[in-house]
Amino acid sequence: MLDWLWSMSVAEATGFFFALNILIVSGAYCLECIVPRFFKTAPQNLQHSSLELLLMTCTVFVNAVISVAGWLLWKHGYLQLNRHAGVLTVLRDTLVLVLLMDFALYVLHRIAHMRWFYGWAHYLHHKYREVRPLTLFVMHPLEALGFGSLWVITLMLSAFSFESVIIFLQLNLYFGIAAHCGFSPYPKWLSKTMAALAIAEPDFHLQHHRDETVNLGFYTTIWDRVFRTNLR
Numbered sequence: 068m069l070d071w072l073w074s075m076s077v078a079e080a081t082g083f084f085f086a087l088n089i090l091i092v093s094g095a096y097c098l099e100c101i102v103p104r105f106f107k108t109a110p111q112n113l114q115h116s117s118l119e120l121l122l123m124t125c126t127v128f129v130n131a132v133i134s135v136a137g138w139l140l141w142k143h144g145y146l147q148l149n150r151h152a153g154v155l156t157v158l159r160d161t162l163v164l165v166l167l168m169d170f171a172l173y174v175l176h177r178i179a180h181m182r183w184f185y186g187w188a189h190y191l192h193h194k195y196r197e198v199r200p201l202t203l204f205v206m207h208p209l210e211a212l213g214f215g216s217l218w219v220i221t222l223m224l225s226a227f228s229f230e231s232v233i234i235f236l237q238l239n240l241y242f243g244i245a246a247h248c249g250f251s252p253y254p255k256w257l258s259k260t261m262a263a264l265a266i267a268e269p270d271f272h273l274q275h276h277r278d279e280t281v282n283l284g285f286y287t288t289i290w291d292r293v294f295r296t297n298l299r
């Protein structure tokens with residue numbers, strides 16, 4: 068796959084990353100439509116305002132542009148990927164990426180909640196109290212640019228294994244969708260296990276949408292516990 072990505076022209080890579088990001092948001096939309104049929108507690112209102120649709124479109128555009136920028140940085144040697152990593156290296160790199168991004172996103176999220184940034188950008192993500200999978204993509208374009216840039220800068224810190232980058236992107240999508248599904252789809256025992264392991268379950272971010280002063284973490288509950296912003 069890496070050879071295929073490497074061989075692309077700028078136009079082909081642009082087309083590929085735009086198509087990929089449209090596919091991702093379409094998948095989230097399908098989930099939003101299907102899930103209420105299986106879970107009675109899932110949000111049943113599937114209407115989206117024109118502002119939501121506009122912000123989602125902007126986020127897809129920004130994410131695709133960031134992807135192309137990352138691809139260009141890789142092509143020009145500013146971002147390197149390890150193509151020959153063993154299983155242990157892949158696991159280590161995945162863990163490092165999750166922990167690094169979790170901390171960086173926590174810090175960025177706390178900054179986003181400072182009065183000036185909140186009134187300027189982050190309030191748009193909190194405008195819709197009833198979250199649904201597509202709410203993940205409802206944010207100010209500059210906020211999407213900030214999150215995307217953080218990801219590319221993190222990748223430039225070290226030559227992470229290609230597989231760990233793919234695994235991280237899947238995990239990131241899972242956590243983002245799960246956090247915005249609007250209900251807790253897991254059985255109690257699984258929720259309790261995740262809480263005990265400091266892994267953020269869907270309810271964790273849902274509480275943040277209900278009380279914006281708590282639960283600012285993304286993948287883990289570690290930083291909310293450390294900085295005492297968790298719901299107690």
Ligand SMILES: [Zn+2]
Nearest residue numbers: 192247272276
């Ligand atoms: Zn949210």
Ligand SMILES: [Zn+2]
Nearest residue numbers: 176180189279
């Ligand atoms: Zn927030």
